[in-house]
Amino acid sequence: MNRRLNTRRLLVALVGLLLGAMTTAGTLRAAERDTGGPGPALPVQEHAGHSGGGHQLEHDQPGDHGGHADHGEHGEHEHDHDAPKSAKNYEKSLASYRMPNLALTDQFGRDVDVAALLAEDRPALVQFIFTSCSTICPVMGAVFGKAQGGIAAVSPDFRMVSISIDPEYDTPERLLAFAAKQNAGRQWIFLTGRKDEVMKVVRAFDVLYEGDNKMYHQPYTFIRWSSDRPWTRIRGLVGVEELVEEFSAAGR
Amino acid sequence: MIHRGCNRWRAAASFGIGIFLSLLSAGARSETPDAVRSAGAVAAVGDPVAGERLYRAGLRADGQPIRGRAQGDIEISGAQFSCSSCHRRSGYGSSEGGVYVPPILGDFLYASSKADRNRIFKELYLEAQPKEFWSKLREPRFRPAYTDETLVVALRTGIDPGGRTLDATMPRFDLTDQDAADLVAHLKSLKTDDHPGVDAEAVHFATVFTPDIAMEERAAVEAVLEAFVGWINLDILGDRSNPAFSPLYRSDFLHTYRRWVLHRWELSGPPEAWHEQLDAFYAERPVFAMIGGLIEGPHAPIAAFCNRTRTPCVFPITNLPDNRTGDYGYSLYFDRGVELEAEALAHFLTTGTDAAQIEQFYLETFSGSTGAVAFQRYGKTRGARVVSKGFSSVDALAAAVRSCCTKGTDALVVWGVDDPLALGSALDAASLARSAVIGLPSAALTHAAGLSGRRLGQARFAWPYEKPGVLHPREFDVRAWMGSRRIRLSHPRLQFQTYFALTMIEHGLEHLLGDFNRDYLIELIEHEAEKNLNIGTHPSLALGPGQRFASKGAYVVRLTASSTEASENQIEPISDWIIPLGTSTAGH
Numbered sequence: 001m002n003r004r005l006n007t008r009r010l011l012v013a014l015v016g017l018l019l020g021a022m023t024t025a026g027t028l029r030a031a032e033r034d035t036g037g038p039g040p041a042l043p044v045q046e047h048a049g050h051s052g053g054g055h056q057l058e059h060d061q062p063g064d065h066g067g068h069a070d071h072g073e074h075g076e077h078e079h080d081h082d083a084p085k086s087a088k089n090y091e092k093s094l095a096s097y098r099m100p101n102l103a104l105t106d107q108f109g110r111d112v113d114v115a116a117l118l119a120e121d122r123p124a125l126v127q128f129i130f131t132s133c134s135t136i137c138p139v140m141g142a143v144f145g146k147a148q149g150g151i152a153a154v155s156p157d158f159r160m161v162s163i164s165i166d167p168e169y170d171t172p173e174r175l176l177a178f179a180a181k182q183n184a185g186r187q188w189i190f191l192t193g194r195k196d197e198v199m200k201v202v203r204a205f206d207v208l209y210e211g212d213n214k215m216y217h218q219p220y221t222f223i224r225w226s227s228d229r230p231w232t233r234i235r236g237l238v239g240v241e242e243l244v245e246e247f248s249a250a251g252r
Numbered sequence: 253m254i255h256r257g258c259n260r261w262r263a264a265a266s267f268g269i270g271i272f273l274s275l276l277s278a279g280a281r282s283e284t285p286d287a288v289r290s291a292g293a294v295a296a297v298g299d300p301v302a303g304e305r306l307y308r309a310g311l312r313a314d315g316q317p318i319r320g321r322a323q324g325d326i327e328i329s330g331a332q333f334s335c336s337s338c339h340r341r342s343g344y345g346s347s348e349g350g351v352y353v354p355p356i357l358g359d360f361l362y363a364s365s366k367a368d369r370n371r372i373f374k375e376l377y378l379e380a381q382p383k384e385f386w387s388k389l390r391e392p393r394f395r396p397a398y399t400d401e402t403l404v405v406a407l408r409t410g411i412d413p414g415g416r417t418l419d420a421t422m423p424r425f426d427l428t429d430q431d432a433a434d435l436v437a438h439l440k441s442l443k444t445d446d447h448p449g450v451d452a453e454a455v456h457f458a459t460v461f462t463p464d465i466a467m468e469e470r471a472a473v474e475a476v477l478e479a480f481v482g483w484i485n486l487d488i489l490g491d492r493s494n495p496a497f498s499p500l501y502r503s504d505f506l507h508t509y510r511r512w513v514l515h516r517w518e519l520s521g522p523p524e525a526w527h528e529q530l531d532a533f534y535a536e537r538p539v540f541a542m543i544g545g546l547i548e549g550p551h552a553p554i555a556a557f558c559n560r561t562r563t564p565c566v567f568p569i570t571n572l573p574d575n576r577t578g579d580y581g582y583s584l585y586f587d588r589g590v591e592l593e594a595e596a597l598a599h600f601l602t603t604g605t606d607a608a609q610i611e612q613f614y615l616e617t618f619s620g621s622t623g624a625v626a627f628q629r630y631g632k633t634r635g636a637r638v639v640s641k642g643f644s645s646v647d648a649l650a651a652a653v654r655s656c657c658t659k660g661t662d663a664l665v666v667w668g669v670d671d672p673l674a675l676g677s678a679l680d681a682a683s684l685a686r687s688a689v690i691g692l693p694s695a696a697l698t699h700a701a702g703l704s705g706r707r708l709g710q711a712r713f714a715w716p717y718e719k720p721g722v723l724h725p726r727e728f729d730v731r732a733w734m735g736s737r738r739i740r741l742s743h744p745r746l747q748f749q750t751y752f753a754l755t756m757i758e759h760g761l762e763h764l765l766g767d768f769n770r771d772y773l774i775e776l777i778e779h780e781a782e783k784n785l786n787i788g789t790h791p792s793l794a795l796g797p798g799q800r801f802a803s804k805g806a807y808v809v810r811l812t813a814s815s816t817e818a819s820e821n822q823i824e825p826i827s828d829w830i831i832p833l834g835t836s837t838a839g840h
Contacts, residue, residue: 089323089420109833132796134340136349138333139421142326166796168804171833181332194828195792210380213782214796218350218382237351237421239323 090219090236092246097231100200104163104193107175112191114201117161119227123251124159125151125243126222126231128207130166131178136219136237143221143243145182150244155251160188163201165214167192225251296433303438308341310334312431320423328423335435338421340797341580342771343442346779347375350382351421352389357442361398370504374763403439404432446768449540449563455510455768456537457757458517460545460554460568462526472743473546473569473750479737480754481512488512508766515539523553523618530557541566541773544753546746550574550618551583558582564774566760567753569746571695572618573801580798582770584756584777586749586790587803590619590693593714594626594667595832596806597691600712601663602634603827611657612640612665613649620668623693627665630832646674653678657688665691671699672711679707686710697823700811708811712826716806717745717790720821724788745820748787755785791829805831 099115106112118124127144129137144160151158162178164170170178175190184190192198202208209217223232223246232250302313310318310330317330338353339345345353352375354360369376375389395414398406402413407425410418427435449456459477461470488509496503517533519526534557542563547554547570555574558565558581565583573585602608610631614624624640631638643649646669653675657664664684669675672692679690690711692700697713718724730751734741741747756777763776781802782794790803807825 130796132798134333134337134348134797135346135351135353136421138328138337139322139326142328142332143323146326166794168792168794168831169796169799171831173833212784213380213780214794215348215779215782216380217348237323239325239420241325242323 088236088238088242090234090238090242092232092234094230095206095233097204097206099204100197102193102197102200104191104197104201105172106192107172107179107190109172112189114191117159117189118224120159121227122157122159123155123223123225123247124161125247126161126163126205128165128202128205128217128220129162129178130164130214130217131170131174132166133214133217139237140219140221141178141182143238143240144188145184146240147243147247148183148185148188150240151247154244154248158187160184161191162188163191163198165198165202165209165217167195167198221246223247223250296430298433298435298437300434300437300441303434303436303441306330306431306435307335307438312428313434318425318427318431320425322423323420337797340771340775342769342775343439344767344769344772344775346775346797347379347381347385348779350385351419352385356439357444358440359442359444361403361439364397365394367392367394370765373505373765378763400433400436403436407432407435444767444769447540447562447770448538450510450768453511454513455761456513456515456539457541457543458515458533458539459543460517460519460530460547462519462523462546462548463521464548465546469743469746470546472740472747473544475739476734476747476750477514477544477754479734479739480751481514483737484512484758505765508764510761514543523549526553527557530554534561534563539563540768541757541770542568543757544568544750545570547572551585552576555581555583562770564770564777566756566777567749567802569749571693572622581800582774583800584774584795585801586793587716587806588801589716590623590667591626592716592804592806592832593693594623595630596716596827596830597665597693597712597714597808598627598630598634598636599830599832600808600827601665601689601691602631602636605662606635608634608636608662609658609660610636610638610663610665611661612638612667613652613656614640614642614666615646615649615668616642616644617668619670619693619695623667627667650675650678654681656682657684661685661688663689663691666696667693670695672696673699673702676703676707680704684710697809697811697820711810713809713811713823714806715809715823715825716803717820718788719791719807719809719825720823722788722791724786726785727788730787745789748789752785752787752789752793756781759783759785805829 099118101113101115103111103113118126125144127140129140131137141162144162148160151160162175164175170192172192175192179188179190182188205220205222207218207220218235219237221234221238221243223234224230229250232246234246238246299313305311306313306318310333312318312330318334319327319329322328335356338351339356340353343355343357345355347353372389375381375385393414393416395412395416398413404427406412406418408427410422410424412418488511492506492509515533515537517530519529521529530553538561540563542554542558542565544566545554545568547568550572551568551570552572552574554568555565557563563582567584567586570585571589573587573589574581574583575588575591601610608631612624612627614620621642624642628638628640641652643652649666649669653664653666654677661684664682666672666675670693672679684690686706688710690707692711692713694713694715694717697715700708700711700713703711727748730748731741734747734751739747757773759780760773760776763780764772775797778795778797778799782792786793791805793802795802807829808827809823809825812822812824
């Protein structure tokens with residue numbers, strides 16, 4: 001068995017070498033193009049701000065759009081950030097999602113109808129987090145927290161929703177503690193619930209992560225101005241000013 | 253080879269990409285920009301203890317949370333997250349959500365970065381991360397060794413000694429000179445040296461067996477331990493005795509392979525006597541980690557030993573884990589045990605009624621008292637009227653059951669009597685309405701069949717495991733693995749739990765890649781536990797940073813009416829998967 005495996009390994013390795021050679025050549029070319037500053041151009045940054053197209057990046061192959069026909073491509077945003085200095089670390093696109101009809105539980109232990117919550121007649125911001133998450137969720141929580149004032153200045157009446165993708169650990173009590181850390185206002189709801197129900201919402205927003213392991217989740221933020229408009233889908237970490245800017249852009 | 257093979261395949265396939273990394277050394281800049289040099293003034297003498305507090309809790313020398321900015325303009329405070337949130341206690345860093353957090357142990361910082369693909373092998377090939385993560389890791393990022401001065405510059409301004417800007421997610425901190433010196437002192441103290449229990453040839457582990465465990469259970473668990481360790485060692489022996497065979501990467505890692513040596517630590521006497529015995533075992537032969545184990549009685553003395561010696565205690569099988577909240581515990585558990593069962597039962601009995609009237613009898617043992625205390629506390633928060641009575645013997649408890657219960661009692665709950673047959677005739681004599689429930693822990697289920705039909709119909713058990721009839725894909729693999737090694741599955745749950753613990757260690761070592769650091773091992777297990785490795789003992793087993801209990805809930809079940817011989821396959825859940833809410837001990 002070992003011998004046979006070794007032969008197969010060798011084959012795979014050869015293919016790997018070939019692939020490696022190709023990729024390296026590509027990377028070198030990219031590096032040559034980017035002789036300017038210390039921050040080499042990332043594919044993400046090239047896409048940042050361009051409406052619609054950025055969505056491709058979450059799929060392995062550009063153009064692998066099969067099964068995602070419901071993601072609208074009718075964006076008209078004009079973030080022509082000129083200087084590479086302001087190149088963003090996130091990509092955005094527009095998309096429409098159908099929310100499942102189910103109830104989750106908020107940080108006070110109250111039942112919340114998700115579809116109704118997200119159909120409210122006011123701008124909404126949604127993110128997926130979990131409270132024990134070490135790296136990106138504290139940043140995501142802090143962004144929402146610090147942006148509350150700026151967002152209220154654009155639209156005093158708005159809704160923020162943070163949905164836990166670790167609902168069994170994130171009891172309402174833990175969500176409440178997390179909310180307190182971010183100085184969450186009354187308009188900000190934190191949701192937990194049955195794992196399978198939360199996963200339905202995760203799927204509805206098309207943010208499934210790999211290997212069923214929440215540790216491989218990615219930072220997503222969703223903004224919608226009103227229920228008759230598409231969602232702005234943001235992948236990557238945004239700053240406070242960027243979030244407020246995207247929020248007002250969604251209202252234009 | 254199941255999953256080992258799998259990782260290696262993926263790794264082999266992508267190796268070719270990595271081998272060229274070392275070619276990409278262009279672009280590193282070595283001079284420190286003048287503009288930021290002044291930011292690196294380090295005047296004070298650093299205190300590593302204060303530095304550790306800053307690193308872990310985000311608190312400055314004066315006790316105030318440290319402040320900084322992430323992503324350009326997000327004002328953050330040490331109360332929200334600290335260095336250890338991302339770089340972790342070990343300092344080996346992490347990767348999550350497409351963000352790569354590099355190791356920041358002093359040994360790394362104070363050396364110039366090298367084109368060492370193996371250092372990021374795990375991130376390159378063993379993780380499911382988005383494409384930007386891949387491309388970022390393939391960018392050359394060389395810098396000269398940090399000095400105290402340039403390190404402080406980087407912490408304050410985000411510019412490394414190569415003149416490059418650190419990732420925007422890394423906060424730029426407002427550090428006083430004293431805080432900076434403290435933090436630098438702590439970072440310098442983080443070493444890459446192997447932790448105890450590892451030598452050039454072998455990595456040592458221990459499995460604990462407490463007194464009073466059933467011999468058949470121990471034999472069933474031993475069979476799995478022995479077969480697994482033998483299997484691993486055979487694999488390692490094959491690789492090490494034939495180093496030239498490896499076409500590509502495997503030979504790169506031969507130096508990280510260690511033979512597993514598993515020691516059995518048999519405890520004797522009462523739990524109070526275990527401390528000394530554990531210390532003696534450890535003094536004679538330090539181990540890198542503890543694997544599984546069968547614990548009858550409280551795990552707390554063992555957990556205390558693990559915390560004292562900073563030895564990871566990986567998934568012991570116990571009903572009485574150390575549930576006390578602490579900053580950081582070295583024990584990883586399947587669930588919260590009897591306490592979880594009590595809360596789930598209390599949750600069930602108080603659902604749909606405003607003021608349930610419950611009588612609770614418990615034996616004054618570790619198990620009995622733990623169940624009763626948790627039940628009483630949880631029941632109260634749910635508006636139940638719980639009357640609790642403790643007894644020093646089963647006979648006394650049975651006598652009390654006989655004269656139970658006051659009119660209108662909705663439920664009689666008993667803790668600490670694992671064999672309800674001892675209560676058989678007492679339960680028959682008790683004046684308990686037919687509609688009332690008899691609540692019992694899962695341990696009572698195996699003996700419950702002898703109860704009279706009437707009382708059996710009233711019995712409800714907490715059940716913190718998977719319900720019968722649910723197949724988890726991995727169960728097929730593991731059954732086949734055991735079958736081919738002629739391991740008799742006499743105690744499937746204990747054997748599967750033991751196998752899971754072994755798998756966690758195996759995956760942990762595979763990801764440590766020679767960095768034999770115990771904190772890092774725990775961090776890797778926290779990261780990997782959710783990866784479809786659950787054999788089906790619990791609906792789901794998952795951890796996260798700082799989480800210590802992999803399964804969070806329980807069912808309430810009853811024996812199906814036709815059962816004459818109780819078995820785990822003849823139960824039926826009569827509740828949802830209950831995750832008890834808002835208990836102060838549910839944490840960490």
